[in-house]
Amino acid sequence: MRRYVELWRLPSAPLLIVAGIVGRLPGGIAPLALLLFLADRTGSYGVGGVAVGVYGLTTAAVAPLLGRLADRRGFTAVLVGTGLGYPLAVGILVFTALAEVPVVLMxxxxxxxxxxxxxxxxxxxxxxxxxxxxxxxxxxxxGDSTRQTAFALDAIALEVVWMTGPVLVAAAVATTSATWGPVIALAGAGVAALVGSLAVAASRPSRRWRPRPVSSGTVRRNPLRARGMAPALVAAFALLFGTGAIEAAIAGFADGQGRPALSGVLLSVWSVGSAIGGLWFGAQRFAVPIVRQYRWTLAACALGFAPLAFLGNAWLIGVVLFLGGTAFAPAITVQNSLVAELAPRGTLTESFTWLTTVTYSAVAAGTAVGGVLVDRPGGVTAALLLAAVTAVAAWAIVAWPGTGLQANKLSEVSS
Structure with missing residues (x-):
């Protein structure tokens, strides 16, 4: 635990950790609450699903623009603006649905x-x-080992958000109604975003952060053109696409067993395994290059995904999800570290927002494709096999020579 103690002692670290979890709760709350709310108001899960897709894809599209603005103007203005704007936008969304306006306005x-x-x-x-x-x-x-610990804790924070958010939505619905439960959950998401964003914006590291200077006469580079960045993002897309397919497959499996609630239990078990793996990984100091760590963690994810397609027992699936999940947070941790190393000077935040875009897009696409497969005979097995194949593809992209992800080239890339 010494690594986590070192991290906790950094300036404003406790505030950043807590505010980061609170402020990102909408990621676990909003999609499910929005789906349930619009399905109740319109009588169509299709409308709710499209709205969730529009919500996620818009986030993915706008994030790099906000990241570029943050790199040039600082975090504070962007965090305050979105922190204040998000709850207002959620309020408009709720109002439009309650007013029964045309679906296109929703x-x-x-x-x-x-x-x-x-x-x-x-x-x-x-x-x-x-x-x-x-x-x-x-x-x-x-610095390197503490950064690894910070990114591991960040990955664990996201697991907490994804585990907690749906539970909060379910509790709101269970204690009120199918209409007002999601509204309460969406209101809570807006408040959480406001509080978390303003807390991070007010922190000393955010207020003191300044854009990295670019040498005179040097044009600020597009991070997507940096050597190795595109292959790294494609590998991330492949891995996260597989996680979306797994979520759809587990939901289909649970429904086929006549126990729909089982899907939440199994996915929570996966998240717990991931959190434990992330805690262990963040406490270590590895002497091997970051790219090699990425290959190892991607290979471990592929090995964890592979057996799922051949198991028909919920207990066995739970065990494999837990064990395989221990590699997921470490893979995300290394993925963040790799993007940080590949980012050209002056584009660090924008580079991370491209990773955010990839995350939203990949999970949405994986869930959509997995859902289509699950609706067909043998679809659960097919979706789980697809997840294993995409994890192997992620590993192959990083391991393939000539992608710009050779360990001895990274110092040149990030300079």
């Missing part, structure tokens, strides 16, 4: 809310990168 309101999702994940990762670099420069800690 979709536009969902797009507005998605566009104003606070830029917390990318901002926090950029702040952690700078904080741990400062720890390295003043000799108080090893």
């Amino acid at each position: 979709f536009l309101a969902a797009a507005l809310a998605g566009a104003l999702v606070p830029l917390l994940s990318s901002s926090l990762r950029a702040i952690w990168t700078d904080l741990t670099a400062s720890a390295d420069s003043d000799g108080s800690a090893s």
Whole structure:
């Protein structure tokens, strides 16, 4: 636990950790609450599903633009603006549905809310990168190992959000009604985003952060053109696509067993395994290059996904999900570290927002394709096999020579 103690002692670290969890709760609350709310108001899960898709895709599209603005103007203005704007947009979305306006206006309101999702994940990762670099420069800690711990804790925080959010929605629905439960949950998401964003924006590291200077005469580079960045993002897409397919497959499996609630239990078991793996990984210091760590964790994810397609017992699936999940948070941790190393100077936040875009898009696409497969005979097995194949593809992309992800080239890339 010494690594976590070192991290906790960094300036404003406790505030950043707690505010990061609170502010990102909408990620676990809003999709399910929005789906249930619009399905109740319109009588169509299809309308709710499209609205959730519009919400997520808009977030993915706008995030890099907000990241570029943060890189040039600082985090504070972007976090305050989105922190204040998101709850207002959620209020507009709720009002449009309650007023029974045309469906297209509901979709536009969902797009507005998605566009104003606070830029917390990318901002926090950029702040952690700078904080741990400062720890390295003043000799108080090893920057690389502390950054790995910070990114591991960030991955665990997201697991907490994904585990807690649906439970809060279910509790709100269970204690009120199918209409007002989701409304309460969406209101809570807006408040959480406001509180978390303003807390991070008010923190000393956020207020003191300044854009990295670019050499005179140097044009600020597009991070997607940096050597190795595109293959790294494609590998991330492949891995996260597989997680979306698994979520759809587990839901289909549970429904086929006549126990729909079982899907939540199994996915929570997966998240618990991931959190435990992330805690262990963040406490370690590895001497091997970051790219090699990425290959190992991706290979471990592929091995964890592979047996699922051949298991028909809920207990066995739970055990394999738990064991395989222990590799997932470490893979996400290394993925963040790799993007930080590949990002050209002055584009760190924008680079992380591209990773956010990939995450939203990949999980949505994987869930959609997995859902289509699950509706067909043998679809659960097919969706689980697809997840294993995409995890292997992620590993192959990183391992393939000539992708710009050779360990000895990274110092050149990030300079």
